[in-house]
Amino acid sequence: MKDCSRDFSLYIHIPFCVSKCAYCDFLSFADSSCMASYMDALCRQIRAAGVKEKRKVSAIYVGGGTPSLAYRHFGDLKKAISDVFFVEKDAEISMECNPESVTPAFIDAAQSFGVNRVSVGVQTLSDALLKKIGRAHDRTQAINALDKLTKVFPAVSADVMIGLPGQTMENLQESLDRLLTYPLKHLSCYSLILEEGTPLFEAYKHGEFVSDDDFAVDLYDEACMRLAANGFSRYEISNFCKDDCVCRYNTSVWQYADYLGLGLGASSFLKKEGGATFRRIRNAACMSDYLSDPSLAEEALEISLEEGQKEFIMLGLRLSCGIDLVRFREIFGVDFLSNYGEKLSKVKQYFCYKKNHLSILPQHLYISNSLINSLI
Structure with a gap:
């Protein structure tokens, strides 16, 4: 993929x-x-x-x-x-x-x-x-x-x-x-x-x-x-x-890439890799406010390193190829298995680990929300 x-x-x-x-x-x-x-x-x-x-x-x-x-x-x-x-x-x-x-x-x-x-x-x-x-x-x-x-x-x-x-x-x-x-x-x-x-x-x-x-x-x-x-x-x-x-x-969104949201109520996600900065910004959702000042942000949220890792896992495990553990280290500056290995060991029968990717086995996608929650 x-x-x-x-x-x-x-x-x-x-x-x-x-x-x-x-x-x-x-x-x-x-x-x-x-x-x-x-x-x-x-x-x-x-x-x-x-x-x-x-x-x-x-x-x-x-x-x-x-x-x-x-x-x-x-x-x-x-x-x-x-x-x-x-x-x-x-x-x-x-x-x-x-x-x-x-x-x-x-x-x-x-x-x-x-x-x-x-x-x-x-x-x-x-x-x-x-x-x-x-x-x-x-x-x-x-x-x-x-x-x-x-x-x-x-x-x-x-x-x-x-x-x-x-x-x-x-x-x-x-x-x-x-x-x-x-x-x-x-x-x-x-x-x-x-x-x-x-x-x-x-x-x-x-x-x-x-x-x-x-x-x-x-x-x-x-x-x-x-x-x-x-x-x-x-x-x-x-x-x-x-x-x-x-x-x-x-x-790209599921793989935790950056995007810029433009227009009423649109959200942006911007980061600096290595665990430094993660930001979500939401544009004004009121039409009159947006028309008068389209650069006005309704909400700007700094995301912690821990919350960023959780988002990466939650989004990436929606994909059939799962999450890229090398990319996880590049973005967050830490090893996935060191941080989440203990939790993963309790549900490992539901996952596939192959070529530095961790994914949910196809037959268990119905319980993906539960499996993701067990990790984060």
Whole structure:
């Protein structure tokens, strides 16, 4: 698997959507009336940040929200980035989009921006389920979007959700089988999380549907088997790829690389290796505050050496290849086994230790949270 642990990446947040999904608690808005002002503030923040961070950029991830809605501003966004950052020639430039916003104008703007990887929020190809979770698209729009995107972009990923209210095994199988007819390089299978304050959580609380964790596991198993049979490898708990076409940005985050978060509520992680400094910075999450001063930080947190090690373990053990123990020493200046060997000895039957990597055995990924907690 690709080593992205020394990457420096940009995450760019565009928080506007056509509508708010019933399960979503992300920082996003259905009202895009301030989009032009927001994109102007975002470009100002990028230029100011580029003066401070003079490193080569290995990956750019444009997320949201629905970034594809802001296609008219991609030219200004690209100029702001290129004016102050050196983006490597082979950098991954990834962008999220939703099927209803995949138009010829968006595709042209994304190509001009340099996008070489697109992630499409399909979730399911069941119209009944899409309506139930409040998605703005239907099956036909999802299929049309995939038809267009796979003809243009070298890497296309699709998101699928598991454990939706009323989802059947047949729903999942049919959605996956249809998606697998496309030349997708990547597929993510995310379990539904019922977040307090969302319409779907309220529906669950009022008994409108039952959440069945055991059946969700069965659905996940089915997804794993179907994807494996079609040449996909699971490289992270929820992510699968062909031809080692991992999401470089996400992989760098799991491998504890530095990234700069730009946009409303976006977070940054910056460190100095050898156990010196670890910092997490969160941008202002209030739109009016951000528009008036996009460089304003809502929170700046210094991370201790011990907390940094815990984060490294927690993130890295999500990956099938696990954590790189040589990289652990480089970052923290200490030996992993010296610090965690005693705890590891109590659960060693669940782990694989190979070529300076420690990983959770595939059959035990279901209890990964428990295993990680036993170490940290």
